[in-house]
Amino acid sequence: MPPNVALMHLLAAAPDVTAARCALDAEERRARSSCARQRIQDVRHLWKDGAKAFRLVKEITGTASHRTSALWAESFDEAAAISPEAAVALYSLGDPSLLAAATSELAMQLRTWQLLQPDFCVLDIGCGFGRVSGAIAPHVGRAIALEVSERMAQLAQTALREHDNTLVIRSSGNDLFFLRDTSFDLVLAIDSFPYLVDSGVAESHIAGAARVLKPAGRLLIMNYSYRGDLNLDRSDIAQFAERYGFAIERNGTSDLSLWDGRAFLLRRR
Ligand SMILES: C[S@@+](CC[C@H](N)C(=O)[O-])C[C@H]1O[C@@H](n2cnc3c(N)ncnc32)[C@H](O)[C@@H]1O
Missing domain, CATH: 3.40.50.150 (Vaccinia Virus protein VP39)
Incomplete structure (x- = not known):
């Protein structure tokens, strides 16, 4: 999985920034190979903006409703107002x-x-x-x-x-x-x-x-x-x-x- 996609999933699943950081630390302790450790480093490197990416992922996922095309249209109207880049591809973490x-x-x-x-x-x-x-x-x-x-x-x-x-x-x-x-x-x-x-x-x-x-x-x-x-x-x-x-x-x-x-x-x- 590309590091930006892994970071997107981590931020979407974590209840807060501290929990996300703790999960990364725990993964690093568990990592057995230098390759696995490098992958954690890649995620850390991408996540250099502290709480900003976390907030963005939560805001965009928070706009999601479902079940009809009209409701999805409204959700994407809202998401586009927050960040068009994150709205179309959350794995971009809003980075153009x-x-x-x-x-x-x-x-x-x-x-x-x-x-x-x-x-x-x-x-x-x-x-x-x-x-x-x-x-x-x-x-x-x-x-x-x-x-x-x-x-x-x-x-x-x-x-x-x-x-x-x-x-x-x-x-x-x-x-x-x-x-x-x-x-x-x-x-x-x-x-x-x-x-x-x-x-x-x-x-x-x-x-x-x-x-x-x-x-x-x-x-x-x-x-x-x-x-x-x-x-x-x-x-x-x-x-x-x-x-x-x-x-x-x-x-x-x-x-x-x-x-x-x-x-x-x-x-x-
Ligand atoms: C995750 S975005 C991907 C956008 C674009 N394909 C891209 O990769 O940049 C999904 C897009 O599908 C649109 N969409 C959702 N349901 C649709 C429907 N029934 N007909 C047309 N577009 C729809 C949304 O409004 C949103 O812009």
Whole structure:
């Protein structure tokens, strides 16, 4: 697990700063190898701002509500007002340079998987403030960024203004009915599916992706849910893939050094 992700989990679980520090000290005492001790040092090094990161993680996790897309929209409106960076990627701990590094690594991975081509039309579901659409815009023909939160959509509009091949659409978050059939080469859902799963709209979005993708087009879901059960996620994905005509090319792989997001890459048959 990358140290920033470990620190995020530690701060989210700890009741206060002292408890988090005690847990780190205890882990260090338990560490048997120099490698394990180095990993604790990496976490300490990242957590150099004392209580600030702790407060930020608590504030962002405190905005979380659930069960409907509309409630998640409100939660993300609130979270974006606190810190857009932490709201879209808590593992950035609100640090723009850490988030920029994670975004570059992700964009590089998308290129390695040959998901970005100059003539591709890409749909980015749950685009947040547009960091992924912005990173891929120079490498694709067109990027349509969908977002349910009004504040996030406004931030994305501002951030993507410099890319004239992008368009931000604020959606109800329920489905993709307003998009044309067979019009996209790639549908991306970067850490947005957990909210769709929680709101009960995962299946309508997978069915919608199957409809709007061109034949052999691909759907990349990074993190299917936050249920903490990868086998359950794989089983859901397998059922939907069968039902909506996808072949599974990656089945929950962990491929990045700065984020532990699990990749499910599906190809429309
Ligand atoms: C953790 S953030 C990730 C944002 C962006 N993909 C990124 O990686 O920077 C999840 C985003 O999904 C959006 N979201 C949640 N439910 C949604 C839905 N039903 N439709 C569209 N966006 C949704 C949230 O508003 C939030 O901006």
